[in-house]
Amino acid sequence: MDLIKSMMVAASGLKAQSGRMRIIAENIANAESTGNTPGADPYRRKIVTFEDTLDRQMGVDKVTLGRPETDKSDFKLKYMPDHPAANGDGYVKFPNVNGMVEAMDMREAQRSYEANLNIIQASRRMISQTIDILRG
Secondary structure (H helix, E strand, O other): OHHHHHHHHHHHHHHHHHHHHHHHHHHHHOOOOOOOOOOOOOOOOEEOOEEEEEEOOOOEEEEEEOOOEEOOOOOEEEEOOOOOOOOOOOEEEEOOOOHHHHHHHHHHHHHHHHHHHHHHHHHHHHHHHHHHHHHO
8 A cells, every 4th residue: 555655645746846847937938028017027936835735544745836936036127228118217127037047947846757757657567566466
């Protein structure tokens, strides 16, 4: 039964990392967006959070994707006086998204996803081999 529990924990990790990758992709997609009116705030980077939940029926701790938080760091300012979102001084606010940070976060999420997938595959193989031994 422990193999089933390990598969459940890994499956919750797959789901959490998939959600993490979705939020990172949203950050990347909005990295160059600006406000529509002068001085308006652009897209604010989202930060992924995880929560630990107990599955009482199976008796295992699972990971779930928590509510995304917003990054409170400052926006980037670029001098573009002709832009529709420029403030009175000619500066436009751009999102606080750093492409390199997002790329590294995406790579880490991908590796975590692959690790959880490997756990599920290994557990399935062990269950299959156990069944084969019991048949023989």
